[in-house]
Amino acid sequence: MYMRRYFQTVWHTVFAALSCILFFSCTDVDHGLFWNIEHEEKIPDNSLPNDIGVYGMIKIPSLYTGSSQAQERWHPDGRYYLAGGALFFRESGSDWKRISAPGSGGIVNDVAWIDTGSSIEIYVSVMYGNSGRLFRLNEQVNPNYTIPNPSYDPLLPAGPSNQPRITDLTSTYTAYGSEIPYPNGGQIQRLISIDTDTTSAPGYGKPDEFFMSTGTPTNNSYQFFHCSWTGTKIDPHETGLSGEIITGGTYDSVNSVYWFVSKSHVFKVHPSALSSMPALPPSNEWMQHIVWEISSSSISGSDPDIFRFPNQRLSRFSDIFYDAGNSSSGSVPLVLSGIASPNYSTYNSNPNLYIACGDGLFMTTTQPSGTPQTWDRLSGGYHTSIAKMIYGSLQGESRLIAGREDSGLVEFERRDNLGTGVKEPYGHYPYGKYSDFSSLYNASVTRLLADGPIVIAGTTRSGAWNGNYSSGITSPKWSQE
Amino acid sequence: MLIILYALAFLSLPLCLFAQEDEEEDEYIPTYVLGDQMLMINGGLFVPLFFQTLAGDLHSTRLSVGGVGSLQWSTHLNNNMTLGGEGGGMFAFTPNDNNLFMLPVTIRYSYILRKYPFDFPLSIAGGVNFVRLNSVFRLLPILKPGISGYWNYNEAWAFGVNVVYWWTPDIYMGPTPPHSDSRIGNFLEFTLSARYHF
Numbered sequence: 001m002y003m004r005r006y007f008q009t010v011w012h013t014v015f016a017a018l019s020c021i022l023f024f025s026c027t028d029v030d031h032g033l034f035w036n037i038e039h040e041e042k043i044p045d046n047s048l049p050n051d052i053g054v055y056g057m058i059k060i061p062s063l064y065t066g067s068s069q070a071q072e073r074w075h076p077d078g079r080y081y082l083a084g085g086a087l088f089f090r091e092s093g094s095d096w097k098r099i100s101a102p103g104s105g106g107i108v109n110d111v112a113w114i115d116t117g118s119s120i121e122i123y124v125s126v127m128y129g130n131s132g133r134l135f136r137l138n139e140q141v142n143p144n145y146t147i148p149n150p151s152y153d154p155l156l157p158a159g160p161s162n163q164p165r166i167t168d169l170t171s172t173y174t175a176y177g178s179e180i181p182y183p184n185g186g187q188i189q190r191l192i193s194i195d196t197d198t199t200s201a202p203g204y205g206k207p208d209e210f211f212m213s214t215g216t217p218t219n220n221s222y223q224f225f226h227c228s229w230t231g232t233k234i235d236p237h238e239t240g241l242s243g244e245i246i247t248g249g250t251y252d253s254v255n256s257v258y259w260f261v262s263k264s265h266v267f268k269v270h271p272s273a274l275s276s277m278p279a280l281p282p283s284n285e286w287m288q289h290i291v292w293e294i295s296s297s298s299i300s301g302s303d304p305d306i307f308r309f310p311n312q313r314l315s316r317f318s319d320i321f322y323d324a325g326n327s328s329s330g331s332v333p334l335v336l337s338g339i340a341s342p343n344y345s346t347y348n349s350n351p352n353l354y355i356a357c358g359d360g361l362f363m364t365t366t367q368p369s370g371t372p373q374t375w376d377r378l379s380g381g382y383h384t385s386i387a388k389m390i391y392g393s394l395q396g397e398s399r400l401i402a403g404r405e406d407s408g409l410v411e412f413e414r415r416d417n418l419g420t421g422v423k424e425p426y427g428h429y430p431y432g433k434y435s436d437f438s439s440l441y442n443a444s445v446t447r448l449l450a451d452g453p454i455v456i457a458g459t460t461r462s463g464a465w466n467g468n469y470s471s472g473i474t475s476p477k478w479s480q481e
Numbered sequence: 482m483l484i485i486l487y488a489l490a491f492l493s494l495p496l497c498l499f500a501q502e503d504e505e506e507d508e509y510i511p512t513y514v515l516g517d518q519m520l521m522i523n524g525g526l527f528v529p530l531f532f533q534t535l536a537g538d539l540h541s542t543r544l545s546v547g548g549v550g551s552l553q554w555s556t557h558l559n560n561n562m563t564l565g566g567e568g569g570g571m572f573a574f575t576p577n578d579n580n581l582f583m584l585p586v587t588i589r590y591s592y593i594l595r596k597y598p599f600d601f602p603l604s605i606a607g608g609v610n611f612v613r614l615n616s617v618f619r620l621l622p623i624l625k626p627g628i629s630g631y632w633n634y635n636e637a638w639a640f641g642v643n644v645v646y647w648w649t650p651d652i653y654m655g656p657t658p659p660h661s662d663s664r665i666g667n668f669l670e671f672t673l674s675a676r677y678h679f
Contacts, residue, residue: 030657030658031658031659031662032653032658032663032664033533033612033614033619033651033663034542034650034651035532035615035616035651035658035662036617036665037532037542037543037544037575037581037614037665038532038540038541038664040545040575040576040577040579041576042576042577043577046566262584310486323529436575436577436617437577438577438579438615
């Protein structure tokens with residue numbers, strides 16, 4: 001009798017627990033559960049370690065035909081560089097190669113490049129405890145170097161699949177060239193390179209301006225440097241924009257203003273202010289506004305209503321992206337163009353400005369002089385990065401891709417979702433086999449790199465992922481770098 | 482001397498026969514009546530067989546061989562029939578090492594064929610199947626016909642093997658997911674079992 005009652009209680013408890021799991025865990029999917037298993041394919045996994053954190057990525061195109069250097073230094077498809085503890089690089093069709101930070105105890109935490117018009121300059125930031133150092137990458141890195149037998153690298157921890165590691169090339173040749181000194185020597189938090197050329201093809205730009213955000217959280221001594229090119233080297237000088245880490249930057253090529261974001265603020269900066277910035281307000285006044293416009297002679301703050309949505313101040317700004325379309329041909333922005341009402345009617349003809357922050361992804365258009373109009377919230381959740389993938393020709397389709405914390409990627413397109421004839425921004429999980437890869441859709445995305453129809457997403461703990469839209473804008477092929 | 486030994490052997494023969502009759506009379510074959518209960522614990526291999534579409538096409542599951550375990554409780558209706566419940570779980574891996582978990586909770590009926598010290602339960606179970614793949618969760622129906630073989634160690638304990646077929650349909654009416662995504666999962670379980678009567 002007692003045993004019967006005991007087991008009845010056990011079964012009731014188990015059933016109740018399982019029911020709770022059911023109601024708290026159900027999620028909708030586009031395909032059936034068994035169907036998804038049946039169609040799952042083994043993802044291609046390239047040679048980049050799958051457990052590193054990625055904090056900087058660049059793509060150097062092969063640009064030298066016809067330039068003053070008139071030689072093709074890289075593979076015709078260019079070269080990728082990635083900062084993830086060490087510096088990694090690869091060319092199309094090749095495995096990743098690894099270069100440790102110079103000295104001991106260094107962590108490579110960002111990489112950036114600029115095109116000076118006569119050369120390509122690549123810069124790498126390295127963190128040593130509470131200090132940082134900036135290096136110019138030696139051009140004598142041999143692009144034809146191959147590793148015949150990749151071997152296990154004892155410097156890297158064993159991965160879950162115990163895959164072969166990349167042989168470190170640090171001792172093979174001198175990768176790091178001259179060190180670029182800067183005041184205070186604090187940790188380098190971000191390297192930001194920006195393309196200000198109005199004729200650049202979207203997604204294939206050549207950055208020509210270089211910025212650096214430094215500072216150490218322990219003493220809050222943050223500084224923002226503009227690293228101008230002197231003709232032979234870069235020269236970091238303080239802009240005067242201090243107090244917070246600058247987490248992202250972009251350039252409004254139509255109205256010739258910079259946009260930067262820090263953790264708590266959005267800055268619209270006129271180029272003249274970079275060399276002559278007025279004194280910033282005291283800290284108590286500084287925090288009263290979210291958006292600041294800075295010229296060489298004035299500084300003013302404002303607060304768009306939506307930046308205090310919903311009844312709280314937006315914060316944790318992490319990236320900003322300006323999409324002008326291809327202004328040289330007069331075409332409208334490729335992303336989300338053609339959308340009508342309520343606010344989207346203005347998006348037909350005006351460039352779009354996007355901001356990623358802890359409270360979502362926001363967009364607006366910029367009128368002449370760069371004044372933003374009404375802001376709209378495209379997506380909720382902590383967004384960390386923004387990139388634009390371009391599919392096909394410049395006049396073809398494109399996609400805005402945004403990275404998020406703890407929930408991978410979201411892709412935006414135009415869609416008449418409600419059957420009203422009005423196309424509105426529609427955010428969804430990327431197409432293709434994206435939903436097969438829990439290491440991607442559960443990842444915290446740190447950086448996005450768009451290279452035409454290819455998007456590379458760097459994550460905090462699961463390396464980098466490659467989404468290739470070449471074969472179809474609704475059928476990207478996902479693989480792990 | 483030899484004659485005396487043969488005589489002793491001949492005279493002791495009835496004693497031996499009497500002793501054998503005692504052993505035959507002492508052998509006890511347990512029988513069970515309404516209310517007698519048993520508890521079984523099972524564990525072993527889980528083999529994904531195929532997914533079947535509603536049109537009858539068969540497709541590979543692409544799943545790895547996995548593991549399965551369960552706990553069963555039954556009560557005897559008579560010496561040959563039992564009715565009870567079962568809860569268990571399995572795991573298997575997809576090509577990208579995603580975990581598929583299925584937790585069926587079923588009611589099981591068995592008919593036991595006996596040839597002491599062995600018995601062979603033929604069973605059918607039906608119930609609900611909690612299925613989870615990464616963040617996707619579904620509640621599916623399930624049928625589990627099976628056959629087992631046990632060796633009765635004593636009146637209380639028995640040890641054996643089970644072979645159980647899992648049939649669990651994953652049906653959609655559309656539009657999302659589409660009706661054509663409907664599949665019927667077919668799996669096989671091979672487990673070792675320990676049974677306790679009480």
